[in-house]
Amino acid sequence: SQQGEEDPQALSIQEGENATMNCSYKTSINNLQWYRQNSGRGLVHLILIRSNEREKHSGRLRVTLDTSKKSSSLLITASRAADTASYFCATDARDDKIIFGKGTRLHILP
Amino acid sequence: DAGITQSPRHKVTETGTPVTLRCHQTENHRYMYWYRQDPGHGLRLIHYSYGVKDTDKGEVSDGYSVSRSKTEDFLLTLESATSSQTSVYFCAISVRGDTGELFFGEGSRLTVL
Numbered sequence: 001s002q003q004g005e006e007d008p009q010a011l012s013i014q015e016g017e018n019a020t021m022n023c024s025y026k027t028s029i030n031n032l033q034w035y036r037q038n039s040g041r042g043l044v045h046l047i048l049i050r051s052n053e054r055e056k057h058s059g060r061l062r063v064t065l066d067t068s069k070k071s072s073s074l075l076i077t078a079s080r081a082a083d084t085a086s087y088f089c090a091t092d093a094r095d096d097k098i099i100f101g102k103g104t105r106l107h108i109l110p
Numbered sequence: 111d112a113g114i115t116q117s118p119r120h121k122v123t124e125t126g127t128p129v130t131l132r133c134h135q136t137e138n139h140r141y142m143y144w145y146r147q148d149p150g151h152g153l154r155l156i157h158y159s160y161g162v163k164d165t166d167k168g169e170v171s172d173g174y175s176v177s178r179s180k181t182e183d184f185l186l187t188l189e190s191a192t193s194s195q196t197s198v199y200f201c202a203i204s205v206r207g208d209t210g211e212l213f214f215g216e217g218s219r220l221t222v223l
Contacts, residue, residue: 031210042200042214043153088152090212096160097168098143098204098212102152 004032004089004101012107019076021104023089024069030092032065034074037086037103046074046087076106084108113137116201116215124223129188131218133201135181141204142184143212144168144176146197153200159184191222 007022023032031050035043049056049065049072056063062075076083088103113136123129133142141160145153145168155168157176165176173195177185188195198219202212 033211035212040217042216043202043212045211045213048211092210096141096166097155097158099155099169100145100153102150 004091004099006087006089006101006104008104009102010105010107012109013079014109015079015081017079019079019083019106019108021074021087021106023072023074023101025072025089025091025093025101026070027091027093029067030094032063032072032092033090033098034061034063034072035088035090035100037088039085043088079106079108081108081110114201114203114213114215116199116218118218119216120219122221122223123191125192126190129191129220129222131186131199131201131220133184133186133215135183135203137203138181139203139205140181142178143202143204144174144184144186145200145202146170146195147200147217148197156186156199188220191220193222196220196222 004023004025033048034046037043047058047063049063060077065072086103086105088100090100115134117132143158144156147153154170156174159165159178175187198217200217201215205213
């Protein structure tokens with residue numbers, strides 16, 4: 001079974017609003033990553049947060065990690081049309097395997 | 111930027127035929143991964159490699175084999191393709207020396223009739 005599970009499966013918001021998506025996982029991890037995928041393309045790495053970190057920022061992205069709850073959230077502030085994509089979390093469960101969740105489809109409405 | 115090339119990019123084949131997908135990197139990254147992506151399942155790990163001749167199974171390895179005889183090439187083989195293996199296959203390399211940030215290829219779309 002997949003390690004990470006994103007929530008919600010799909011999200012539609014107005015341009016300019018903030019988008020939040022969540023990821024839950026099952027086992028202890030070294031790090032957790034978030035990726036973006038535009039339709040028909042390969043995944044692009046967004047941000048990595050290590051198990052000893054609680055929050056990380058990169059531009060309009062903010063990621064939090066709560067290892068006690070085995071969960072992470074990705075916040076995209078001031079959303080733009082170009083943010084329309086699928087977003088995936090991926091976990092490194094200390095066994096060299098990097099396991100992805102099923103993703104959240106984000107649609108930014110004009 | 112890491113250079114990664116998948117071939118072929120598109121392939122249509124018939125049930126029962128063997129298929130090999132190739133992933134080629136232009137650098138010497140140690141870790142390489144094969145994933146498949148299907149609607150409703152996200153990406154699922156098939157096999158991965160942590161060095162030449164060092165490979166291990168992922169989540170959905172049944173029906174697939176891999177080989178890595180050179181650092182730069184990671185081959186995924188379907189010995190006898192089935193319709194359930196119709197999918198988009200992605201290769202990825204870990205560009206931080208360990209199991210960290212992955213850099214993905216553009217994908218190989220395989221259709222098994």
